[in-house]
Amino acid sequence: MDGLISFWEALPELVxxxxxxxxxxxxxxxxxxxxxxxxxxxxxxxxxxxxxxxxGLFGFRLLGLGQPIADAVKLMFKEIVIPSxxxxxxxxxxxxxxxxxxxxxxxxFPFDAELVLADINAGLLYILAxxxxxxxxVIIAGWASNSKYALLGAMRSAAQIxxxxxxxxxxxxxxxxxxxxxxxxxxxxAQEGSLLHWYWLPLLPLFLIYFISGVAETNRAPFDVAEGExxxxxxxxxxxxxxxxxxFFLAEYANMILISxxxxxxxxxxxxxxxxxxPLESWFAWVPGILWLLLKTFIFMFLFLWFRxxxxxxxxxxxxxxxxxxxxxxxxxxxxVVGLMKVNQAPWWFN
Amino acid sequence: xxxxxxxxxxxxxxxxAAHGVLRLVLEMDGEVIERADPHVGxxxxxxxxxxxxxxxxxxxxxxxxxxxxxxxxxxHGYVRAIEKLLDIQAPERAQYIRTMFDEITRIxxxxxxxxxxxxxxxxxxxxxxxxxxxxxxxxCYEAVSGARMHATYxxxxxxxxxxxxxxxxxxxxxxxxxxxxxxxxxxxxxxxxDFIEDFVARFPKLVDEYETLLTDNRIWKQRTxxxxxxxxxxxxxxxxxxxxxxxxxVAWDLRKKQPYAxxxxxxxxxxxxxxxxxxxxxxxxxxxxxQSTRIIAQCARWLRENPGPVMIDDHKIAxxxxxxxxxxxxxxxxxxxxxxxxxxxxEGEVYAAVEAPKGEFGCYIVSxxxxxxxxxxxxxxxxxxxxxxNEMAKGHMLADVVAxxxxxxxxxxxxxx
Numbered sequence: 001m002d003g004l005i006s007f008w009e010a011l012p013e014l015v016x017x018x019x020x021x022x023x024x025x026x027x028x029x030x031x032x033x034x035x036x037x038x039x040x041x042x043x044x045x046x047x048x049x050x051x052x053x054x055x056g057l058f059g060f061r062l063l064g065l066g067q068p069i070a071d072a073v074k075l076m077f078k079e080i081v082i083p084s085x086x087x088x089x090x091x092x093x094x095x096x097x098x099x100x101x102x103x104x105x106x107x108x109f110p111f112d113a114e115l116v117l118a119d120i121n122a123g124l125l126y127i128l129a130x131x132x133x134x135x136x137x138v139i140i141a142g143w144a145s146n147s148k149y150a151l152l153g154a155m156r157s158a159a160q161i162x163x164x165x166x167x168x169x170x171x172x173x174x175x176x177x178x179x180x181x182x183x184x185x186x187x188x189x190a191q192e193g194s195l196l197h198w199y200w201l202p203l204l205p206l207f208l209i210y211f212i213s214g215v216a217e218t219n220r221a222p223f224d225v226a227e228g229e230x231x232x233x234x235x236x237x238x239x240x241x242x243x244x245x246x247x248f249f250l251a252e253y254a255n256m257i258l259i260s261x262x263x264x265x266x267x268x269x270x271x272x273x274x275x276x277x278x279p280l281e282s283w284f285a286w287v288p289g290i291l292w293l294l295l296k297t298f299i300f301m302f303l304f305l306w307f308r309x310x311x312x313x314x315x316x317x318x319x320x321x322x323x324x325x326x327x328x329x330x331x332x333x334x335x336x337v338v339g340l341m342k343v344n345q346a347p348w349w350f351n
Numbered sequence: 352x353x354x355x356x357x358x359x360x361x362x363x364x365x366x367x368a369a370h371g372v373l374r375l376v377l378e379m380d381g382e383v384i385e386r387a388d389p390h391v392g393x394x395x396x397x398x399x400x401x402x403x404x405x406x407x408x409x410x411x412x413x414x415x416x417x418x419x420x421x422x423x424x425x426x427h428g429y430v431r432a433i434e435k436l437l438d439i440q441a442p443e444r445a446q447y448i449r450t451m452f453d454e455i456t457r458i459x460x461x462x463x464x465x466x467x468x469x470x471x472x473x474x475x476x477x478x479x480x481x482x483x484x485x486x487x488x489x490x491c492y493e494a495v496s497g498a499r500m501h502a503t504y505x506x507x508x509x510x511x512x513x514x515x516x517x518x519x520x521x522x523x524x525x526x527x528x529x530x531x532x533x534x535x536x537x538x539x540x541x542x543x544x545d546f547i548e549d550f551v552a553r554f555p556k557l558v559d560e561y562e563t564l565l566t567d568n569r570i571w572k573q574r575t576x577x578x579x580x581x582x583x584x585x586x587x588x589x590x591x592x593x594x595x596x597x598x599x600x601v602a603w604d605l606r607k608k609q610p611y612a613x614x615x616x617x618x619x620x621x622x623x624x625x626x627x628x629x630x631x632x633x634x635x636x637x638x639x640x641x642q643s644t645r646i647i648a649q650c651a652r653w654l655r656e657n658p659g660p661v662m663i664d665d666h667k668i669a670x671x672x673x674x675x676x677x678x679x680x681x682x683x684x685x686x687x688x689x690x691x692x693x694x695x696x697x698e699g700e701v702y703a704a705v706e707a708p709k710g711e712f713g714c715y716i717v718s719x720x721x722x723x724x725x726x727x728x729x730x731x732x733x734x735x736x737x738x739x740x741n742e743m744a745k746g747h748m749l750a751d752v753v754a755x756x757x758x759x760x761x762x763x764x765x766x767x768x
Contacts, residue, residue, distance in 0.1 A: 047479040148360050152382070152749070222473060222570055230368040230471045231750045312570045313473025315750040316382055 020117050024106050032253040033068035039305050040067070046309040078242035083146060086239065090144035095240070095247035098137025101130040102254040109261065110185045112271050112289045123184040124172060127262065131217065134255065135161040138219075138226060141248070142236040153235025156316050157219065157226035163323030164216040170331035171210035174203050174338045175266045188270035194277030198269040202341060205334045207267040209327050211300065214259035216319065218252060220304055222311035223319055230313075260300030261293070268296045357385055360749075364393050368471045368753045371763035375740070377752065384752060387744040389737050394767040402727040406693025407433050408507060410727070415501035417729065418765035421460040422492075423452045424707035425765070426505040428729075431611060432703035432714040433507040436696040437668060443613070444659040445509035450613040451547070451650035452495070452504065453705070454643040458554075459488050460708035460760075461636050461643075465561060468633070468757035472574050477564060484557055487550055494518055494543045508669045509662035514654065518546045544651050551648045558640050565633070575629035579743040579755040582627060589742070590735035593710025594639065595759065598624040598632035605706035617649045629758040636760075639708075668694055693722040709733055709760050731765035 008016065037052065041064075044051025052064040082088055108123040110116035120126065135157060142154020176182060178199055179190040191198045200207045216223040227235040237248045264270060271289030275281045314322070340346075360377045363369035372393035378386040398417060402410040414425040427449055434441065441449070462481040469477030489499040494515050496502035504511050518539040523532040538549040565571045581591070586599040596603055604621045606614040622638035624631025662669045670689050671682035698720040704713030710732025717726040736759045744752045 043476075047476050048483055049479060148358065152360075156382075224473075225750070230473065231753050233367060309476045310564070311474065312469065312565075312568065312574055313750070314570055315574060315748060317748065318570075318573050 017117070021107075024109075024117060025103065028103070028106065028254065028257070029250075031257060032250055033072065035253050035257065035301065036071070036249075037065070037068045038301075039308075042302065042305045043309045046306075072246070075246040076243055080242040080244050081239070083239050085146035087144040087146070090140050091239075092244065094137045094141035094144055095244045095251070096137070097140060098134055099247050099251040099254070101133040102251040102258065105130040105258055108184060109258075110188065110265070110270070111293060113185065113189075115290065116185060119183070119185060122182050124176060124182040124187070127184075127258075128169060128172060131255070131258070132161070132165050134251065137248075137251070138236045141240070145236070145239040147239050149232040149234075149238045150236050152232050153226045153238070156232075157236060159316075160216060160219075160223065160225065160319055160323070163320055164213040164327070167209055167323055167327035167331055168213040168217060170328065170335060171203075171206040171213065172266070174206040174331065174335050175199060177335065177338050177342055178203060180342075184265060187266055188272065191269045192272060192276070195269075195274050197277075198267065198272070200267040202346075203267065203334070203338065205330050206338075207263070209331055210267070211259070211263050211303070213323075213327065214263065215304065215307060216323070218255045218259060218304075220252075220256065221308040222313050224313060225316045225319060256304050257297070257301060260304070261297045263300050264293060264296035268299075270296075362752065368756060370467065370756060370761045372767075373737075373756065373761060373763065375752070375756075377744075377749070379749065382748045382750075384744045384747055384749065387741045387752060389740045391734075391737065391763075391766055394763040396768070398768045399727050399729060402724055404723060406722045407696070407724065408689075408693055410724075411506065412501060412503045415503060416764060417731065417768060418460075418707065418709060418712070418733070418762050419500065420463045420762055421456045421708045422500055422502055423449075423456045423504060424460075424705055425712055426503065427453055427612070428703060428705045428707065428712045429714045430505045430507050431705060432701050432716045433696070435701045435703050436699065436716055436718055437507065437694070439508055439663055439665070439668060441509040442660045442663060444513075444654065444657060445661040446613045447616075447650050447653050447657075448510050448514065448661060449505060450617065451647055451654065452491075453612065454646045454650070455488050455491055455547075457643045457708040458640055458647075459485055461640050462488075464636060464708075464757075464760045465633075465640075468754075468760075469565060471753045471757040472571065474565065474568075474571065477561065480557075480561060480564075484554065487546075490519070491543065491547060491550075494546075506662070506669065508665065509660070511662075513661045514543045516542045518543050544655055547647060547651050551644050551651065554644050555641060558637060558644075562637060566637070572630060574750070574754055575633060575758075577626075578629045578747060578751045579758055580626060580628045581739065581743060585742075586627065589739045591710065591739070592732045592735070593706065593708065594632055594635045595710060595732075595736050597622065598635045599627035600625055605704060605711060609704075611703075611705060613650065613653075614646075616653075617646050619643075619646050629754050632758050695720055695722045704730065707732060709762070709765070710736070712765075729765075729768055731768065733759070733761055733763075733766045737761055737766055 041051035052067040053061065055064055055066040055070045056062045057066045082091055105127050107118045108116065108120055108126050110119070138157045139154045142150040142157070145151075175187060179187040181187060181190065219226045232238070237245055240248060271293040273281065273284055273287065273289070273292055275284045357378050357380050360379055362375035362377050364372040364374045369375070374390040374393060376388040376390065377384055398413045401413060411426055411429060414429045415422040417425045462485050466478035466481035469475070492502050493499050496504040496511060518541065520539045521527055521532045521535045523529045527535070538546050581589070581595070581599050583599045583601050586596050586601060591599070592603070600623050602621055602623050605611070607621055619642045622635045622642065624635050666682065666685040666689070671679070671685050675682040676686055696718050698718055700715065700717045702713055702715045704711050711730065712732060713730035715728040715730065716724045719725040740755070743755050747755070
């Protein structure tokens with residue numbers, strides 16, 4: 001063990017960072033792959049069918065667990081068709097622009113009190129900045145495809161993201177005011193106490209709006225107008241095939257996981273045990289914090305899938321109305337409420 | 352400043368919401384539709400012309416393939432026209448069987464419509480729920496005719512055969528475990544009528560289930576209320592029929608206004624809408640699902656109590672029994688004549704219509720006294736509906752066009768014929 005630690009210490013800084021990045025990316029990518037599998041299974045069972053159950057591993061069927069790997073291999077070997085009228089450079093850059101921020105945002109994400117790649121003070125700001133960058137990929141993809149469906153999808157996406165980015169930003173301002181810090185680790189620490197200390201309770205409207213905006217940000221049902229299967233076919237990525245399409249797909253799912261994880265972090269106390277402050281606390285002391293975080297994240301990830309199986313799609317202008325006329329006013333009002341609670345040291349969150 | 356121009360968007364024929372092969376040329380101002388121009392003809396198969404070159408009874412199968420989600424209703428329209436031309440009446444039991452299967456077909460069609468309309472508007476789970484129930488009704492088709500869709504079950508003078516006493520069952524095997532087979536066979540132990548009565552008993556609860564997902568769903572209402580409004584006057588002028596007309600508040604239903612088959616004997620209500628929008632048409636169709644269930648229950652009860660012939664005993668029109676042909680020369684000759692030459696109805700022209708799930712489905716036949724129709728004209732309800740596309744879609748947004756296509760219940764088989 002000591003040898004390992006001294007070997008780690010001896011590695012150059014850059015290599016150490018690289019290894020840490022791999023340690024985050026690899027599980028993330030596997031999660032993304034199996035999230036697609038989970039989605040098909042969960043929605044399948046909600047729709048009285050089985051979901052994928054044919055592709056197994058090593059000759060065993062294993063409930064179709066080999067499906068994501070088979071899908072990935074298939075997509076990798078497919079031809080990347082570039083439409084003749086497309087702007088080739090932008091067409092190929094767009095998926096990269098989409099996925100880069102979706103992955104980079106994880107840099108400041110604390111998985112546990114000490115487990116974070118870059119513990120920067122402006123963590124929240126960094127995440128906000130990066131998640132809003134993702135939309136450029138969508139817009140560029142829509143424009144570069146030189147297709148009317150794709151362009152419509154891109155326009156819808158651009159308008160939608162502006163509206164929901166603001167609502168989301170305001171919701172985060174509430175968290176910021178409550179915690180008094182932009183550092184994600186400190187935001188979690190500020191929620192310490194018990195299940196009732198977590199910010200979901202004092203910031204309930206912001207919590208709901210944050211998550212709903214998150215669903216809208218990731219273009220998921222019922223806000224999937226940018227893709228709009230039955231209206232504009234596949235929206236911005238209608239012309240993409242093979243790996244370029246897969247990259248959009250990966251980015252979407254990585255973003256969903258990110259939004260879920262951030263919701264868990266900022267409103268459900270991150271890695272804090274839900275039994276904190278109760279007699280049960282010592283019983284569950286052995287559970288590593290990261291497990292709680294994963295569990296909470298999973299709840300939100302499941303909600304994404306549940307929404308998709310349940311709701312019809314909003315129309316484009318209705319989404320706008322919901323964003324501008326409902327969410328943004330509510331967040332503004334609640335920021336004031338949070339501010340008042342904070343100033344008056346409302347028990348038991350802020351005293 | 353540069354001039355802003357509208358642009359045209361080709362919606363279909365390869366489009367997930369085009370319901371087959373609708374090609375819609377949309378002139379759009381941003382997301383708003385300025386003009387919608389439906390192009391038809393991509394599924395034209397020349398059914399009417401084909402019918403001119405075949406004896407009357409050989410075209411019944413083509414009728415199944417017109418509106419391929421309400422098969423037996425189309426057959427009914429055609430068969431009724433022939434019966435009118437020949438001046439014959441099917442036996443009463445056949446009339447009840449036809450009524451029952453017309454309503455089974457209506458449920459089949461409306462379930463298909465509900466599923467696809469919901470998936471167009473984005474609620475994809477509905478689709479699979481609807482198809483679950485469709486499967487049982489397809490089994491009814493299969494039990495009487497041997498085919499799940501294109502039944503060719505109605506014949507001039509009655510129906511092909513009586514209802515089976517034994518509902519076909521699942522066998523356990525590689526793809527169906529013992530437990531599965533048992534579960535699936537639960538309702539199949541008895542006759543077809545037992546199976547249908549079991550379906551009728553549980554179907555209303557399933558309709559409630561569909562309604563919990565959609566009827567009070569805010570998003571569903573936002574997407575359908577006030578979309579594609581047609582006033583009652585305009586609906587009449589445009590030649591609407593079926594739920595499209597009733598959704599606008601016109602209580603016109605051939606089953607009530609010009610009763611045929613056994614509709615005079617059964618008790619049912621005609622739901623109508625008030626606003627003539629997509630939501631009203633949705634409510635009308637959902638209520639029709641319930642009313643159809645009522646009719647099926649009544650027919651099943653009658654059929655259980657009243658056995659009898661299902662085909663007229665005139666071998667110039669209906670084929671003789673197989674056993675009779677073995678030792679009866681006359682029966683053999685009848686059989687040969689019927690399946691080669693057919694029959695020659697008197698000269699004249701007839702129009703007979705039925706209330707198909709989508710609206711008035713009628714057949715107009717001109718006979719010159721030969722064994723083939725001189726001319727067959729099919730009046731398909733969908734054609735009048737799609738003609739109103741521009742009027743209904745103008746001023747709405749792109750997403751609404753999809754809802755409007757859905758609410759029209761378009762099937763290209765009957766529009767292009």
